[in-house]
Amino acid sequence: MTEQGTVADGRPPSGNIENQAYTPETRHSGIVLAIIAVTYLMISIDATVVNIALPKIQADLGFSRTSLAWVINAYTVVFGGLLLFGGRIGDILGKRRMLTLGTLIFTTASLVGGLAQSPGLLIAARAVQGAGAALAAPSTMSLIATNFEEGAPRAKALSVYSATAGAGGSIGLILGGVLTDWASWRWVLFINVPIGLAIAVLAPCFIREPVHQRSKVDIAGTITATAGMVALVYAFIRVPEHGWGDGLTIGSYVLAGVLLAAFLVIETRVEPPILPLRLFASRNRSGAYLNVLLLTASMMGLFFFLAQYVQDVMGYSPAKSGFAFLPMTLGMFATVTQVPTLLKKFGAKRLMVAGALLMTGAFVWLIQLTETSAYWSGVFGPLLLFGVGMGLSFMPMNMTVLAGVAPKDAGAASGGVQTMMQLGGALGLAVLVTVFGTAGKNVADDPRGGASPGEWTRHVFTEGMQSAFVAGTAFLAFALLVALVVIKSPAKPKQSD
Known part of the structure; x- marks a missing residue:
């Protein structure tokens, strides 16, 4: 998915650019861009990198099926809940300083999580990771704006940054599988340590610190x-x-x-409020925010359940499971490259409708999965369809959120999208895990006939997963309804108060 703070033409929202009187340094522009892009890539990867490792984590630390969701949610709910706070602190204390501090917190928590010997310690480490990510992430795009000159240098930097950020979730699934299979699930956390330390050392040396703003913190x-x-x-x-x-x-x-x-x-x-409620006065912006929440809720459910299904039911190794998600990644990237052209021809509303429709179709397809389904007939198609739908949806939603936003609210508006993504993922996964656990318990209470314990375990999991995908389909159908009814086309820019 595309980075949430950029608009269609590659320019950052005006509210994220500091009013500076200097010309940004470009002597080490490649190093500066690499530091910033790798920082956000590391943060975005950690939203999904543990998904493939979940069965190994469960077996090693003794999580229940439902409590296992906290390995994901401890990160996303704290990350999302503190994102706007992290952006405000960066304005006051310095964005480079917060990027460095947030990265150090994130790195330390990664080390503790990798060493964890109990579910509680791992969950606590993931929560602290989320807090570190919330301090570092909001500063990344603003630092591009203040370290690269407006025009071609900044546009090129933003294109690299957006592509890197968008790849994070998909790369996380593949990387998590490879590390779990070839080393240990603990390395999905340990790998952050050398990367994070390098960022913390290099950032103060090469990244220029923007002028601080004096402001209160909510x-x-x-x-x-x-x-x-x-x-x-x-x-x-x-x-x-x-x-x-x-x-x-x-x-x-x-x-x-x-x-x-x-x-x-x-x-x-x-x-100033941490989230100006006037942003929701716009019908289009409110609809786009709601759809970001709904689509991310379904997406996190897909990652969570399908990652376990291909391993526990289909018998894939962790590495093979990671690569099993490639159709979604390829479908998304192939679509994203065409979205700017499609936007000019069809407009944001039609692309949002098409994207939600494709994603809904993918979930309807996934509902048909059983414990005997084959990858090519039951998993490949839905993942490809879902990836294309994601590619069509997120950039138009970003544009709709940012359309007509006053400069003073642009930072909060784009930060609100990231917040909706993280909270939507956490809350959506919690709801789907509740549906899964309730349905699975009802199935488990029935007589299993002549099925072996392993066969019955796979059957119970699959039945619960099907129910969760039904609930996910309802999320997506609601998102489709919002795109059809709430979003007006064409969007008429209107300044927020």
Whole structure:
């Protein structure tokens, strides 16, 4: 998927560019670009790199099927919850400084996670990784804007950055499989250590620090938003094992509602808010935000369940499982290269509709999977279809979010997209894991006839996965409805207040 902060012509949103009076250094432009691009690549890879390793992690550390989702969600929910905070801190304390500090936190947490001997320590390390990523990620594109001259140098840098960032999720699946198969699942975390240390050493030497801005930080908004999302995700993931009537589950839902309501109240009163609610006054922008959340929710579910299916049911090795996702990667990249031309011809709304339709079709296809399905007839086609749909969807959604945004809100608008992606992935996966766990438990309670324990385990998993894909299809069908009904075409630029 394309990096969320760029618009269709490759220029960054104006709100992300510092008002500088200097000409950026270009003497070491290749090194500067490499540092920035590799930083964001490392961060984006970690959203998916552990997916292929999940069966090995489960067997080694003793996770249950449903609690295993926290290996993914601990990273994404903290990352998403702190993204806007990380961007604001970067404005105040220095973007290069936050990139370096965030990378060091991320690297240290990666080392601790790789050494973890218990589920709790691994989950805690993944959460700290997310916090480090939230400090580093918002500064990456802004540092391109302030280290490369406007025009061809900046456009070239942004094109490399966007391609690298977009490749992260897909590369993570392949890299995770190769490392797990050839070394150990722990190396999907250890590999960050030398890369992170190199970034932390080189960034202060080559990247120019933009002028700091004096501004307040919306601490209350950050705390209520992040804690509210963690409580909501926790409540969903408790349901399969403890039921809807469990006291702690109910309490978590209530706490989540209170915290998220408090966040909305705070954002109407604090100045400057971490997420200006005026951004949602635009019908098109609100629809695009909602679709980013819905599409990412389904995508993370696909990664989570299909990565386990091809290993635990189809018997693929981790490396082969990683490469099994190549059709999605190739379909996405082949489509992304054509999207600028297609946008001029058909407009953002039609591409969003087409993308959501293809992704919905892919999930309908995946619902048909059984424990005896073959890769080429049951997995290859849906992955290719889903990849093409992703390629069609994300750049038009970015454009719709950024269309008509006032310069003072451009940074928050683009940061909001990244936040919706991370939170959508975390919350969507929590919901799908809840559906999976409930459906699997109902199947497991039935008599298994003459099936062997291994056959029955594969059957239970597949039945639960099918139910999860039904729920994912509902997400995507809703996204299709939003693209059809909510998004207006052509979008008329309108400045936010």
